[in-house]
Amino acid sequence: MLAVAILFLLSSAAVTNCEVEEEAIISRFQNYLRINTAHPNPNYNEAAQFIAAEANSLSLDTQTLEFLKGKPLVLLKWAGRDPSLPSILLNSHTDVVPAETHKWNHPPFDAHLHPSSGHIYARGSQDMKCVGIQYLEAIRKLQASGFRPLRTVYLSFVPDEEIGGHDGAEMFADSDVFRKMNVGIVLDEGLASPNEDYRVFYGERSPWWLVIKATGAPGHGAKLYDNTAMENLIKSVESVRRFRASQFDLVKAGLKAEGEVISVNMVFLKAGTPSPTGFVMNLQPSEAQAGFDIRVPPTADEASLERRIAEEWAPATRNMTFEFKQRVSVNDKFGKPVVTAIDSSNPWWALLEEAIKSAKGKLGKPEIFPASTDARYFRGRGLPAIGFSPMANTPILLHDHNEFLNKDEYLRGIGIYESIIKAYASYEEPRKDEASRAEL
Template structure:
């Protein structure tokens, strides 16, 4: 699918009015911080900008994408970055920024982040999820998106601001993409972007995308991720009196399937609990909804067995798994036709392949064949950080759309000594950890944008 034509209909140079944010970011390069002996001292301005970004409610189902886009473009203009807004789907702006390198023949670096966040149950938060409350005693900033992943998007910009003030100029061109809809699959965001003519002309050589916080002092690095298979199983049977016992009722057959799924899930989870495999290396299965029963004005009819019942499962498959075997298990054990079981609509609601367009498992090399991995590890160490061992991301991110096209993509969010609170109540990121992450990205962006070995660049693409 090529979305270049659709994008051109909505593409425009960003000149949206940004007056609410001009007072906040009159000059990003100046307000980022003042330089004193090569170190930044104005951390309060940096934290204030982070809070402003977090306060923009981009939660589904009605994310305020345009407000977020205005904020990002204001920052980009102050850094003299080229900016444009692409709309591959109406009302869903994708902000693309460019920091031009001195050698445009070299493949570029893409720093990707998403602007949308998941909904929050406000009554279950200690602080309102879009107030970006800074606790003065702990230094924690409580907000939806503080970990997932508004921190990363703004850290990119802050790091570039620091590099510019230091006088650094990139050799490779650096792009920053702020995409919509990642939390609902990325189909109108990163997927269409990766398929577009705009993306092809960018000549991307490496993509950085989101990772996960680390409860330890190691930073987590991800070379692959699980692919989502969203499955709905439907059981049918004759309706009957609630007191009657007979075989092959819809509910009985669905319960057998649920029990079969539960046993498989327990066996996979046991591998994680025993330490034999990491969470990203097993197939995860979680039941996410159960729909059955005959509604009544007071609830459900109690003396009537329903004629159909449905269950939904979120399955995540690592690229190292035997996907063909899993498909057979679903057809033969979890939803066999002999028990009046079917898949809803006869197929998976969503099934993402574990193979790229070249028939290879969707993963990025994490050994010496991939110079980008080694550059990242060294850059983290140079900034006094500790890189962890390569992992498979236990969920899904937009990075898969770039890996599907044969590009190396690494998941990385510089959050150490931080509990994993993505999609949880009271999501927070400590202000000191946020500031430290900017220093990490400054080192990483400089290492990537300075890498000038074209031969190794092309060789790593062939390997990947």
């Protein structure tokens, strides 16, 4: 009886210690989420201080870079036993999109933990503060187990991803600091998965932000005549809508994934002559314009899309012009699609698959990311970059109201990253003679 009582007390203590540890892990996540890094005025300094403090608790080397004043990029380093080997880069961004507070059930920066569901409601809970802190928690567990990396592991917490990443990841990837890091593989963000399979991305669609402008003679609101600015713009919008429907039909029919088609969405319409009470109602305007967010997969024919825009959507014959506010090519400097290999030519891919499997996770079919991430800046420099966020059985709520991540899914994701980081940081490339024997 005494032995049974002792075993019961020991097991109870172990459970209690585990619960205390989990509470601390969740608390750190909540503290990061509570830092308001939403645009247009993200509190980057507080976020940088928080990350530096966490890094200090793990004895990681910390460097704060500012390619543009007021936009700190925090770079952490876990030194490997062989610094000559290509390193691992775990990238995440600190900024989040704005939230319409009155449309949330819980304030978006309170990081409210629902007691029954276990959901943590906060802007950035999925996109992508979860990933940045999961990296750190995974390293905490690896250190506690006594693991020492063979390869150096870097963690970058970058600003401005939500507004294009030009003052963050783009400048970082083009810097001397980055070149000296000798990076061999980059992990960046992915998307939540509504089912049990984790989603993984090897490429992404490039943003083309297009503005179409129509001009015409002004006229009385009651007069009917050809080639008014509004008439010509409406014809263009109808043409765009038909193209959008044809692409969307492929997705709805299951013939293509969302990341494999060209998406077009009108994001603004600007026309009319303002008046103190709204708009002048009996005057046809001489100018009208519309903006479109176009996302182009790496498999698309850029030249064909450009011709469609010039000949169908904004033909000069209808007094129309167009310009790109942003246009990112789907090809690299060699004219090849910017994608990461997902076959035997890329050992990092096989390592990822095996690491997720060994952590009891299931990987879905590799995809093209439907939007844009900072990974494009690293892929554009010839580096393999994989988009992955370990969130299964989770609705996709990035940029949505009531964004949340369940605490159990968050904790499970830490174990997934622990397995991936260990596999990547331990990887030894086969010697040439071993590779030759394997080929034979």
